[in-house]
Amino acid sequence: MFSFPIFFGLENDIFEQGKSIISERNIPSYKFSSNGFIIKIESVDTLEAICDISVDLALNGISVFIFFGQGLYDEDLVPLTQWNKPIEFKNHDFQKVETFIDVSEVGTTIFSRNNKFNSPRKVSYFISASYFLDIENSGI
Template sequence: MIKNKIPFYEHSLDGAIIKVDSEEKLSHVSGLAEELVNNGLSIFIFYGEGIVEQDLIPLRQWNKPIEFKNVDIDKVDTFVDVEEVGFTIFSKSDLFNSPGKVQNYIPRSYSLDINSSDI
């Protein structure tokens, strides 16, 4: 991110928040996200109007899953959890409301098993 001059908010030693506000930045961040998840890190993407960056700081406890308790879920249109083995998408948007439609929005290098997918 530093090399590509992408501003970010570092909230912990292993966590940062990036506001993506252009297609150029989206392209850089997408490539970085793929590299990061392949190295075992977690990537969460929130899309919506009025989401406050500081509210995206997750609560972490060693014996519990990551939680985003401060996020106003009514402002979140789409949530994507990127993992090394795939994507988990939750969305209110008609753009993503079927596995067939999702194919148009994920990188071509990923395959999607439509028969084993649901949204």
Template sequence: MKKEYFVQYSDQSIVNSFDFPKDNFVSITVGISEIKHDLITSLIQRMFRLPVFFVLESMILGYEKETLIENNVSFFEFSSDGAIIKVDSVEKLNLVSGLTEVLVNNGLGVFIFHGESLAEQDLIPSRQWNRPIEFKNVDIYKVNTFIEVEEVGFTIFSKSDLFNSPRKVQNYIPRSYSLDINSSDI
């Protein structure tokens, strides 16, 4: 049986949870009960050309850093357990998507960035309980799209006309998933 998902314009609370110029980005939420690495890999391959950047806010499970080192994947460490990885090959995408699956299914968040002239050290997130998430060093005008992946789905923030409506976003979800039309803004 196919897993169901829904696609909607994001609630204002989600949009307000980030500190960036909201006029430039459309925000679309995709709800899926379980995030799998094949979903992440397929989504990235369908939506973007490589490279993309994965921002792992926390690698607290312990094996993530070891896995990256063992597989010769370079990364930028920005805290005691945070890492930013430039993914420029399908092999890296598969590996990092697998790590992302484990992290988000354990309640942690991961960001994925696509844009022009982005650098790892510029994508460091700043999260405080009483303020929106900020990416203080990134030139947000260089960012075309970023995705926040969480345990219950993901939110796409994009300037691209390719992903600016729920109807368009559904074209990037693998066919092994089934759209819940009644819960979607289609």
């Protein structure tokens, strides 16, 4: 679905396991707050490890942001979050982003310019059969 690099934005890393995986594997990351990381993924092994962390975070109500595009830099992908306002990415030029995915506890939001998966029906080919995608009530 993507090529590398892919950037993951973890708003909060509440698990020591996540921090230790990032540290032990020397995964390129940019720490933007006491708990937040922007992680640059450049291999399948790293992608699998960060996906495991991301699933744990999403299941605990913490959003994970995934960016793919050309000319992206980790410092520009820092989310600005406030409890009473929508999440913003003030330093980022979204013209450089081909695909943006917001993973949360209640679902996944995908914005994409890529023809391979620019409709719910096309995305379904990239999602494991163990997950349910309501194609009729979804949009990209």
